Structures are given as C-alpha cells and as structure tokens.
Amino acid sequence: MNNVRPSCERIAPLVPYDPKYLPAEAYLSANENPQDVPxxxxxxxxxxxxxxxxxxxxxxxxxxxxxxxxxxxxxxxxxxxxxxxxxxxxxxxxxxxxxxxxxxxxxxxxxxxxxxxxxxxxxxxxxxxxxxxxxxxxxxxxxxxxxxxxxxxxxxxxxxxxxxxxxxxxxxxxxxxxxxxxxxxxxxxxxxxxxxxxxxxxxxxxxxxxxxxxxxxxxxxxxxxxxxxxxxxxxxxxxxxxxxxxxxxxxxxxxxxxNRASFERGIVSIIEERARLIEQLRKLPEVKAYPSDANYILFRAEGAGEVWRALYDRGILVRDFSAAEHLTDCLRVTVGSPEENERFLTALKEVLIERRKA
Structure with a gap:
C-alpha cells in the first residue's frame, strides 16, 4: 500500500529540535568546551x-x-x-x-x-x-x-x-x-x-x-x-x-x-574568559550583556537576527534566540578559546560600527 497511518496526534504541532549547527570557522553556539580532551x-x-x-x-x-x-x-x-x-x-x-x-x-x-x-x-x-x-x-x-x-x-x-x-x-x-x-x-x-x-x-x-x-x-x-x-x-x-x-x-x-583533575586548568580559563567577555561586551553601548555563571553569555542587541547573520558571514557561529518568546533580540555566545573570543569581539565591534553608519 502506498500510504501510511498518521503519527500520534499530539506530536503533529511539534517542531523538531534544531541546534542550528552550521558550518563555521569559530563555533560559539553550542556551549561546547573549546579545548579537546588532553x-x-x-x-x-x-x-x-x-x-x-x-x-x-x-x-x-x-x-x-x-x-x-x-x-x-x-x-x-x-x-x-x-x-x-x-x-x-x-x-x-x-x-x-x-x-x-x-x-x-x-x-x-x-x-x-x-x-x-x-x-x-x-x-x-x-x-x-x-x-x-x-x-x-x-x-x-x-x-x-x-x-x-x-x-x-x-x-x-x-x-x-x-x-x-x-x-x-x-x-x-x-x-x-x-x-x-x-x-x-x-x-x-x-x-x-x-x-x-x-x-x-x-x-x-x-x-x-x-x-x-x-x-x-x-x-x-x-x-x-x-x-x-x-x-x-x-x-x-x-x-x-x-x-x-x-x-x-x-x-x-x-x-x-x-583524570578529571586534568580539566581543571581549562575550566578556570573559561571562567576567566567569561569575565573578560562580559566586561568587553558591556563597553558596547548597543549591547546588554546578562550576568552568567555558565560557559556562555546571553546578550541583547537591536536587530539581533541581522547581527547574527553578519557574524556568521565573518565565520563566527553564535546562537540566535532573537525570535524566541521572552528573548527578543537576544543572542548567546559560548565562551571559546582566548583567540576565538577575541575574534568574536572584533567581529561584533565591526558589525556594530557598520550598523551605526547605515
């Protein structure tokens, strides 16, 4: 028979979970540890x-x-x-x-x-x-x-x-x-x-x-x-x-x-980089960075969907929550390696400067 019964009614309105894991040069969207296993x-x-x-x-x-x-x-x-x-x-x-x-x-x-x-x-x-x-x-x-x-x-x-x-x-x-x-x-x-x-x-x-x-x-x-x-x-x-x-x-x-003690130095590094990222984000007048106790930072910027696209065009993938309920104009950036974090900050500043001029 070239037909099939429908699936369970209660899953009909559900949308599959999408982590939005796209090809990028700097992956800062999924809260992963930037350091691999020692x-x-x-x-x-x-x-x-x-x-x-x-x-x-x-x-x-x-x-x-x-x-x-x-x-x-x-x-x-x-x-x-x-x-x-x-x-x-x-x-x-x-x-x-x-x-x-x-x-x-x-x-x-x-x-x-x-x-x-x-x-x-x-x-x-x-x-x-x-x-x-x-x-x-x-x-x-x-x-x-x-x-x-x-x-x-x-x-x-x-x-x-x-x-x-x-x-x-x-x-x-x-x-x-x-x-x-x-x-x-x-x-x-x-x-x-x-x-x-x-x-x-x-x-x-x-x-x-x-x-x-x-x-x-x-x-x-x-x-x-x-x-x-x-x-x-x-x-x-x-x-x-x-x-x-x-x-x-x-x-x-x-x-x-x-061997979990081997990871402690990396964890401390992420905590230190988190503090630096929050400090730098709060220097940007267009950005509101929320406090974080994790390995990521949520921040708000007007037109966040366009900001996300501009960052992605520069090879940097962050997570876009701008269309989610209660999170209008919000993006989330994972705390990466110092090099990744600097690249993200530089790119974000470039994007914001371009938006000011537009």
Whole structure:
C-alpha cells in the first residue's frame, strides 16, 4: 500500500529540535568546551579501547562508571544512573513522572527540550515565566506548587540560555514546599561552582542532572548522569532504553572521570574568559550583556537576527534566540578559546560600527 497511518496526534504541532549547527570557522553556539580532551588522557583511552571486545554487549547500567561517580560524590552506586547524554535522562523524567493526567511546571525562558519532552509524553504544562531580568519569579513558583497537582519540574542552574544560577535558598524552599520531583539541571555546575549535592539526603524529591559534554569536553560522546535517592533512580531505570550507554562511551567516560583533575586548568580559563567577555561586551553601548555563571553569555542587541547573520558571514557561529518568546533580540555566545573570543569581539565591534553608519 502506498500510504501510511498518521503519527500520534499530539506530536503533529511539534517542531523538531534544531541546534542550528552550521558550518563555521569559530563555533560559539553550542556551549561546547573549546579545548579537546588532553593528549595524555586520549592515549589512555586508546590503550583501553584496544582491549575492548566489540562483539559483547556493554554493562547495561555502566556500573564501573556509576561506582566512580558515586564515590566522588559520597554516595552509593544505587544513587547514580548514566544516560545517553543528559537528553535521555530529561526524556526519562517525562516518561516516569509525566504523561496524560500529570503536570510539569516550566520556567521559561529555559532549555526548550524540557517543554518538548512534556508535550511528547502528553503531559500538561504550567508555565511560570521568569522576570524581565530572567530571574525566577520565586513567589509565583512557590505559590503554584503550594496549590498541589504538580508532578515534576526542572530548574536549570545555571539556566540555559540566560546563564544565572537559581538561588540555593529558593531551591531549598521549593523542595520543602512540594512533593513534586524537582530536577536541578546542573549541566554547567563546574563553571558555577555551586551544587545541590549536599542536600540529597534531606530531600527525597531532589534529583540532580549533570553531563560530561561541557566541562569534560565530551559533547561528541553523549553521556550524562543523575544523582538521587535510590527509589527515584529505580523509576528512571524502569523507563530507560536497554544498553543506552555503549561500551566505547563507558570506557572514554571512565578514563576522563578518573583524570578529571586534568580539566581543571581549562575550566578556570573559561571562567576567566567569561569575565573578560562580559566586561568587553558591556563597553558596547548597543549591547546588554546578562550576568552568567555558565560557559556562555546571553546578550541583547537591536536587530539581533541581522547581527547574527553578519557574524556568521565573518565565520563566527553564535546562537540566535532573537525570535524566541521572552528573548527578543537576544543572542548567546559560548565562551571559546582566548583567540576565538577575541575574534568574536572584533567581529561584533565591526558589525556594530557598520550598523551605526547605515
């Protein structure tokens, strides 16, 4: 038959997630670490890969890596779960705590995948927009969860794409105010130096999401993990894909995690470059740069879509949010290498000068 039944009705209005990863000379759009894995760590990875049996299935739960992460965080193995990037685990929370008749509380503007996953699973969405300065409307959030009926919520800290941490006091008040599962997305915590890890034992409804993609330069490997109460982790295991973390990724991540101190100098460099970039952006009268605790900076410039195009024409790819709700005229630039950052600043100044003359 030259025909096919339509897909599920609820996905009809959805637009596929598009990271807008285009060819460029300077990639400053995807919050990647500008530095690759150190050469000595790569050599150790290659040595271990040579001994791997490609014909055997991987450890289904990546228990070797679970043990290393658990030990580093003062936890038991049962408190840790690996996923195929943080994205798999974000989908799994929607599968396990969402669904028809259940409700997700969202804090836009934030990572769009949170809402996308809720829609995919038929979960009702309650949006509480952030304030004009992109801070969380804490009173409104606490008032809404006090009404009940929220099954889960995700608080990115630092928030993507706006860059700022959620306050520790707010997160603790939120955990006390609701029995909803509260995921704190700490994908960028190595750059913020703030984590909710000390509060896991006191709050069964807290789960923390982290990733190897950013600070540990493994965006191409796809590996994320959660920390949480064993009962919470068990629910995630129920809905995860079998063997979702392949053997190659497990070996690479184990080696990187064992050598994570090797990445510290690069992390410090990114934090220093972030401060320099913000300082330089704030010297430009046409630009409003927002504070950031992550490895990227959100900034506003009139006619941002045209600014994005002019930067891209100069070989520099940043992320364009100018048409997104709550982010009018906003662009996001990843903190790159010092050379990339200087190239971006020079190009942006050129573009702004040209616009002044036009």
């Amino acid at each position: 050469e000595e760590v790569r050599r150790e990875i290659n040595r271990r890969l040579k001994a791997m049996s490609f014909n055997r299935y991987p450890d289904p739960l990546a228990n070797g890596l679970r043990d290393r992460i658990a030990e580093a965080n003062g936890l038991e193995r049962e408190c840790v779960l690996l996923g195929n990037g943080g994205d798999e685990l974000l989908f799994n929370i929607a599968l396990a705590w969402g669904g028809p008749g259940r409700t997700f509380l969202n804090l836009p503007p934030t990572f769009s995948v949170y809402e996308q996953n809720a829609r995919l699973t038929g979960t009702e969405i309650v949006n509480i927009p952030r304030r004009d300065d992109h801070s969380i409307d804490e009173e409104a959030v606490l008032a809404r969860v006090a009404e009940g009926g929220i099954d889960y919520l995700i608080v990115a800290s630092p928030n993507n794409p706006t860059g700022k941490l959620a306050s520790e006091e707010f997160l603790l008040a939120l955990l006390d105010a609701t029995d909803a599962l509260v995921m704190v997305d700490e994908a960028y915590f190595e750059f913020s130096r703030m984590t909710m890890r000390p509060y896991l034992a006191r709050h069964k409804n807290l789960v923390i999401l982290r990733t190897f993609s950013k600070a540990f330069s493994l965006a191409g490997v796809r590996l994320g993990y959660i920390l949480g109460d064993p009962a919470i982790v068990t629910e995630f295991i129920k809905v995860r894909q079998p063997y979702s973390v392949d053997a190659v990724s497990q070996i690479i991540a184990e080696t990187v995690y064992e």
